[in-house]
Amino acid sequence: MRLRLRALAALTVLSAAFLATPPAQAASTLTATAATYRGEGDDVVRIPATSVPSIVKATYQGESNFIVWALDSSGKQAALVANAVGDYKGTRAFNTIGTRKIRSLEVTADGAWTLQVLPITKARSWSINVKGTGMDVLRLATPTRAARPITLRHQGESNFIVWSLDARGRSTKLLANKIGNYRGRVMLPAGTRYATIEADGTWSIAR
Known part of the structure; x- marks a missing residue:
């Protein structure tokens, strides 16, 4: 009986340690590589959460406004990463001022677009x-x-x-x-x- 209790206690400690491990390491690992998103028209793109300086390389083919906002964890606009009318190609950074955790990109467009999210080291x-x-x-x-x-x-x-x-x-x-x-x-x-x-x-x- 004592052996069973000891084994159960050990399992409980291991489970608690696993659950207590913060997810930040996984998020930072994901932001160390490029992630590319494609779409057409208005959309909201979910990205690996990051609070470190990063860049967005964007392309767009359309006739109207092309606007991309980086949104924080509460859905508030944190950084403008694209703002153009008509065809566009450019790179902009976010999280260069402040450390808000960015979780998504909000796109306003009437044509096809691509977004590539990378760490600023790229x-x-x-x-x-x-x-x-x-x-x-x-x-x-x-x-x-x-x-x-x-x-x-x-x-x-x-x-x-x-x-x-x-x-x-x-x-x-x-x-x-x-x-x-x-x-x-x-x-x-x-x-x-x-x-x-x-x-x-x-x-x-x-x-």
């Missing part, structure tokens, strides 16, 4: 000198050791917004916030690893 490689068009997220091989001046250029009609981010993917400094064509020399902070670009035209970053 952003496009950046060697300080870089060119692009529209929305993008850039990644240096290693964080900058010291502050350095860089030149920003933009040819477009709408907002041109550039943020520097640290090695964790958190926003550190607003480098530019202009409308229309722009050229300026700004200081890139020490410790910068990433940059986010919001633009509607062509742009470049140079030493």
Whole structure:
């Protein structure tokens, strides 16, 4: 009888330990790889929950509004990851400011779209000198050791917004916030690893 009670007690302890294991590790493992979602028209896409900086690569073919919001666990809009009219291709980040747990993406569209969700470490490689068009997220091989001046250029009609981010993917400094064509020399902070670009035209970053 005592042996049976001991075996039951041991089983109870193991079960409790298993149930007490937090699910956060599973969520972070899922966000370490790319997940691609496809659809057409309005939809809500469930993604592996994450509170770390991440990016969404989006494409869209349609004539009307294409809007994508990252929603937190309560269904509230936490970050705008796409906002365009007509065909679109771009990359935007979320969770670069704050640590809200994102659980889904809300899509407003009248055509076909794709969404690829990745950790920010999968952003496009950046060697300080870089060119692009529209929305993008850039990644240096290693964080900058010291502050350095860089030149920003933009040819477009709408907002041109550039943020520097640290090695964790958190926003550190607003480098530019202009409308229309722009050229300026700004200081890139020490410790910068990433940059986010919001633009509607062509742009470049140079030493």
